[in-house]
Amino acid sequence: MNIREYMTGLGRQARQAGRRMSRAETGNKNRALLEIAAQIEKQRDFLAEQNRQDLQAGRKNGLDAALLDRLELTPGRIDAMLEGLEQVAALADPVGGISDLCYRPSGIQVGRMRMPLGVVGIIYESRPNVTVDAAALCLKSGNACILRGGSEALRSNQAIASCISEGLQAAGLPVEAVQVVATTERAAVGELITMNDYVDVIIPRGGKGLIERITREASIAVIKHLDGICHVYIDDKADPDKAVNIAYNAKTHRYGVCNAMETLLVAEGIAARVLPELAEKYRQAGVELRGCLKTCALLTGCKRATEQDWQTEYLAPVLSIRIVDDLDAALQHIARYSSAHTESIVTEDYSRARRFLREVDSSSVMVNASTRFADGFEYGLGAEIGISTDKLHARGPVGLEGLTTVKFVVLGDGQIRR
Amino acid sequence: MNIREYMTGLGRQARQAGRRMSRAETGNKNRALLEIAAQIEKQRDFLAEQNRQDLQAGRKNGLDAALLDRLELTPGRIDAMLEGLEQVAALADPVGGISDLCYRPSGIQVGRMRMPLGVVGIIYESRPNVTVDAAALCLKSGNACILRGGSEALRSNQAIASCISEGLQAAGLPVEAVQVVATTERAAVGELITMNDYVDVIIPRGGKGLIERITREASIAVIKHLDGICHVYIDDKADPDKAVNIAYNAKTHRYGVCNAMETLLVAEGIAARVLPELAEKYRQAGVELRGCLKTCALLTGCKRATEQDWQTEYLAPVLSIRIVDDLDAALQHIARYSSAHTESIVTEDYSRARRFLREVDSSSVMVNASTRFADGFEYGLGAEIGISTDKLHARGPVGLEGLTTVKFVVLGDGQIRR
Numbered sequence: 001m002n003i004r005e006y007m008t009g010l011g012r013q014a015r016q017a018g019r020r021m022s023r024a025e026t027g028n029k030n031r032a033l034l035e036i037a038a039q040i041e042k043q044r045d046f047l048a049e050q051n052r053q054d055l056q057a058g059r060k061n062g063l064d065a066a067l068l069d070r071l072e073l074t075p076g077r078i079d080a081m082l083e084g085l086e087q088v089a090a091l092a093d094p095v096g097g098i099s100d101l102c103y104r105p106s107g108i109q110v111g112r113m114r115m116p117l118g119v120v121g122i123i124y125e126s127r128p129n130v131t132v133d134a135a136a137l138c139l140k141s142g143n144a145c146i147l148r149g150g151s152e153a154l155r156s157n158q159a160i161a162s163c164i165s166e167g168l169q170a171a172g173l174p175v176e177a178v179q180v181v182a183t184t185e186r187a188a189v190g191e192l193i194t195m196n197d198y199v200d201v202i203i204p205r206g207g208k209g210l211i212e213r214i215t216r217e218a219s220i221a222v223i224k225h226l227d228g229i230c231h232v233y234i235d236d237k238a239d240p241d242k243a244v245n246i247a248y249n250a251k252t253h254r255y256g257v258c259n260a261m262e263t264l265l266v267a268e269g270i271a272a273r274v275l276p277e278l279a280e281k282y283r284q285a286g287v288e289l290r291g292c293l294k295t296c297a298l299l300t301g302c303k304r305a306t307e308q309d310w311q312t313e314y315l316a317p318v319l320s321i322r323i324v325d326d327l328d329a330a331l332q333h334i335a336r337y338s339s340a341h342t343e344s345i346v347t348e349d350y351s352r353a354r355r356f357l358r359e360v361d362s363s364s365v366m367v368n369a370s371t372r373f374a375d376g377f378e379y380g381l382g383a384e385i386g387i388s389t390d391k392l393h394a395r396g397p398v399g400l401e402g403l404t405t406v407k408f409v410v411l412g413d414g415q416i417r418r
Numbered sequence: 419m420n421i422r423e424y425m426t427g428l429g430r431q432a433r434q435a436g437r438r439m440s441r442a443e444t445g446n447k448n449r450a451l452l453e454i455a456a457q458i459e460k461q462r463d464f465l466a467e468q469n470r471q472d473l474q475a476g477r478k479n480g481l482d483a484a485l486l487d488r489l490e491l492t493p494g495r496i497d498a499m500l501e502g503l504e505q506v507a508a509l510a511d512p513v514g515g516i517s518d519l520c521y522r523p524s525g526i527q528v529g530r531m532r533m534p535l536g537v538v539g540i541i542y543e544s545r546p547n548v549t550v551d552a553a554a555l556c557l558k559s560g561n562a563c564i565l566r567g568g569s570e571a572l573r574s575n576q577a578i579a580s581c582i583s584e585g586l587q588a589a590g591l592p593v594e595a596v597q598v599v600a601t602t603e604r605a606a607v608g609e610l611i612t613m614n615d616y617v618d619v620i621i622p623r624g625g626k627g628l629i630e631r632i633t634r635e636a637s638i639a640v641i642k643h644l645d646g647i648c649h650v651y652i653d654d655k656a657d658p659d660k661a662v663n664i665a666y667n668a669k670t671h672r673y674g675v676c677n678a679m680e681t682l683l684v685a686e687g688i689a690a691r692v693l694p695e696l697a698e699k700y701r702q703a704g705v706e707l708r709g710c711l712k713t714c715a716l717l718t719g720c721k722r723a724t725e726q727d728w729q730t731e732y733l734a735p736v737l738s739i740r741i742v743d744d745l746d747a748a749l750q751h752i753a754r755y756s757s758a759h760t761e762s763i764v765t766e767d768y769s770r771a772r773r774f775l776r777e778v779d780s781s782s783v784m785v786n787a788s789t790r791f792a793d794g795f796e797y798g799l800g801a802e803i804g805i806s807t808d809k810l811h812a813r814g815p816v817g818l819e820g821l822t823t824v825k826f827v828v829l830g831d832g833q834i835r836r
Contacts, residue, residue: 019753019779022777022779023776023777096776102798104796104797104798106791106796108784108787108791108796110796110797110798113775113776113783115779117809117810118779118809200809200810201810221639221810239832241832242831242832245832245834246832246833246834248834249834249835250834253834253835335437344828357531357827358441358514358531359440359441361437361440361533361536361825362825363825363826364825364826364827364828365531365825365826365827365828366526366827366828366829366830367828367829367830368829368830368831368832368833369526369828369829369830369832369833369834370830370833370834370835372834372835373524373526373828373830373833373835374826374828378522378524378526378528378835379522379528379826380520380522380528391535391536391618391823392535392618392619392639392810392811392823393810393811395823395824395825395826396824396825396826397826405809405810405813406813406814407779407780407781407782407783407813407814408781408782408783408792408797408813408814408815409775409782409783409784410762410782410783410784410785410787410791410792411784411785411786411787412784412785412786412787412788412791413660413786414657414659414660414663414664414786414787415786415787415788415791416663416664416666416667416668416671416787416788416790417667417671417788417790417791417796
C-alpha cells in the first residue's frame with residue numbers, strides 16, 4: 001500500500017463529504033447519530049469479539065495493564081458510547097446559526113453565521129470509544145473527519161467504523177464523512193498532519209509525547225492540550241470548610257485526569273487552620289505530600305518539594321504544597337508554574353476573587369469550586385473533544401462550537417459603497 | 419548588534435508589559451490613546467521632517483512611485499492617524515467582558531471572560547500609518563505589541579514610536595507595551611516569528627510574497643490574509659438596476675483593494691439584459707473586460723478570459739466575466755476559484771439567497787450588496803487590523819475582538835464534584 005496515495009485519497013473524499021455535510025439538515029444528522037447507535041447495539045457481539053482479539057494481541061505484544069484497560073470495550077463502555085450518541089443528537093445544531101445581526105448606517109445588515117471547519121483529523125491512542133465520541137461531535141457540527149486510532153485497537157476501531165458507515169448510509173449522508181484510517185503504518189500520521197489541502201484542523205488526543213510530536217511536525221493548525229498543572233489557592237479570607245472540601249476533592253476525586261489539582265497554595269495566615277486537617281484527610285486517602293519549608297515545619301512526615309515538583313503533573317496520588325505570603329505571591333507562583341489549564345481560588349473576599357478571575361491567564365479560572373469542574377459536560381457544552389490550553393481559536397473544553405468557525409453575512413437591498 | 423539578543427530582549431519586555439496591559443483599566447488605555455494623538459499633533463513638524471528623509475533616501479534607492487506614495491505622511495494622513503486614535507479610544511473595551519454566564523445543575527455558574535492574547539507581532543511594509551493604527555488596536559485590546567515596519571520607513575516609524583512611548587508614559591502604562599523594532603536587519607523578522615515564548619500571534623500586513631514567506635517560516639500562529647479574488651453573481655431573478663449598480667461599484671469604487679470584485683458571474687437568463695449596459699459603464703471607466711466564450715459573443719471588443727484569469731486577483735481596472743447556467747454553476751465556480759474572501763449574490767429570490775448564504779464558504783457572504791462593504795468599519799468593528807481568510811480563530815475583518823481570546827470563569831460557593 002502506498003501510504004501517501006491512500007491518505008490523499010481519504011483526504012480528497014473527506015473534503016467532498018465535508019462540503020455535503022456542511023449543508024446537511026439537522027434532522028438528517030441526528031438520524032445518522034441514532035442509526036449509528038442502533039447499529040452498535042445490533043453489532044454488540046461482533047464489537048466484543050473484535051475487541052477480544054485486540055486485547056489478545058495486545059497481551060501477546062506485552063502491552064501494560066493500564067493500556068489494556070483503556071483498550072477494553074466492556075458492556076458498560078459500549079452503553080456509554082450509545083448514551084453519548086443520544087446526547088449529541090439531543091444537542092442544538094450550531095451550524096447556520098446567525099448571531100449579532102444588526103443594521104449598519106449604510107443600510108446593510110451584518111451578522112455572523114456559524115459554519116463547520118471542514119475536515120477534522122483526529123489522532124488518538126488505545127481507547128476505541130474515542131472513535132464514536134469524536135465521530136459524533138464532528139458529524140453533528142457538519143464536519144467530515146479522518147480518525148487515526150492506535151494500532152493496538154485496529155480491529156475494534158474498524159468494527160465501530162462499519163457501524164458508523166451503516167448509520168450514515170441509513171440517514172442518506174455520505175459515508176466518507178467519517179473515515180477510519182485502516183493502516184497501522186506510522187507514516188499515515190505524518191501524511192494526515194501535512195495534508196493542508198484536505199484537512200483544516202488536527203486534534204491529537206493522548207499522552208504528552210504524542211501531542212508534542214504532532215504539534216512539532218504538523219503543518220496544519222493543531223487544537224492541543226498538553227499539561228494540566230492545576231492549582232488551588234486557599235486565601236486567608238477563605239471559609240475553612242469550603243477550602244478543605246475543595247482542596248480534597250480537587251486532588252482525590254480522580255488522580256489520572258488533567259483537571260486534578262497538582263499544587264496547593266495556602267496563604268500563610270490560614271495554613272495552620274486548614275493544612276493539618278487536610279493533611280490528615282490526604283494521608284487517609286494515600287496521597288503523598290511534598291511541601292515547601294514552611295509546610296514541612298507544619299506537617300510532620302511531609303517530604304520537601306523540589307523545584308521539579310512545582311513543574312510536575314503527577315496524575316497520581318501526590319500533591320505539592322506551598323505556603324505563600326498572600327494573593328500576590330500566589331498569582332506569581334501560578335504565572336510561573338501553571339500550564340494554563342485550570343486554577344481556583346478559595347476566598348470569601350470579593351475584591352480578591354475579582355482580581356483572581358481577571359489576572360489568572362488560564363483556560364478556566366474558578367472561585368470557590370473544585371478544579372474537577374473543568375469539563376465539557378459540567379460546563380454545559382454537552383460533550384468535549386478535548387481541552388485546549390492554547391489561546392487561539394478554542395480555549396478550555398472544546399465542544400461543538402470549537403469545531404466550527406463563523407463567517408460574516410451581509411444582507412442588503414442594492415447597497416453600494418459611496 | 420546581536421539580533422537574537424536584541425529581539426529576545428524586546429520579547430521579554432513585551433511579555434512583562436503584556437501582563438500589566440491585560441489588567442490595565444479602560445480609562446487609562448483610552449487616556450494613552452488620546453495622549454498619543456496629542457503627541458503626534460505636537461510633533462507634526464518632526465514627523466514630517468523624518469518622513470521627508472525617508473522619502474529622500476527612498477528616491478535615492480530607486481523605490482518605485484507606488485511605494486513612495488504609500489510611504490508619504492501627508493498632512494491628511496497624519497489627520498487620519500489622529501482620527502483613528504480617537505475612534506479606537508471611543509470603542510467599547512472588550513477585555514474582561516463576561517458572556518453567557520449561567521447556572522449549571524451542579525450549582526456553579528459558568529461564563530466566558532474575554533481576555534487579551536498577550537503579545538502580538540506585526541510585520542508590515544512601507545505605510546508608516548500602520549504603526550499607529552496597529553498600536554492603537556493592540557493597546558485598546560490589552561495586548562503588548564512588537565511592530566516591525568519596512569526598512570524604507572524606519573525614520574518615520576521611529577518618530578511615531580517616540581510619540582507612542584510618550585503617550586503611554588503620560589497615562590502611566592508601560593512604554594514596552596508598544597515596541598518598534600529599531601533595526602532594518604531582515605534577521606529580526608526571522609527571530610520575531612519564532613519567539614514562541616514571547617509572542618502569541620503574528621499578523622503580517624503587505625503583499626502576498628511577504629505573507630507567504632512569513633506563514634511558511636513562522637512557528638507562531640499567523641493571522642493572515644492572502645488573495646481577495648471576490649465574486650459577484652448576478653442571478654436571473656436579480657433586480658437589473660441593483661445588479662448593474664452593485665457590479666459596477668464592486669469593481670470600480672477602488673481597484674487596488676482586496677474586497678474589489680475580480681470576477682463577475684452572470685446567469686445566462688439575465689446576461690443580455692444587464693451585461694451590455696454594464697460593459698458600457700466599465701468601458702467609460704476604463705475597465706478592461708475578459709470574458710468567457712458566451713460573454714465575448716454578447717459584448718463586442720471583449721477579450722477572451724483564460725483559465726489563469728479566473729485565478730487572478732487583478733487589483734487593477736481589469737475584470738473577468740463568465741456567463742453561467744444557474745446558481746449551481748455559480749456556486750461551483752466560486753468553490754473552485756474563490757480565495758474565500760468575499761462573494762455576493764444579486765437576486766430577489768428568497769430561496770436562492772438563503773442557499774448562497776449557507777453554501778458559500780467565504781469569510782464574507784453577501785446578498786444584494788457590493789463586496790466593497792467587507793471592511794471592519796463598515797461592519798461596525800470600529801477598525802480592523804487585517805482581514806483573515808483563514809477559518810481558525812479569526813475570520814473576515816479582524817478588529818479588537820480578533821485580538822482577544824476567552825477563558826472560562828466558574829463562580830462557585832464551595833461546590834465539589836460528586
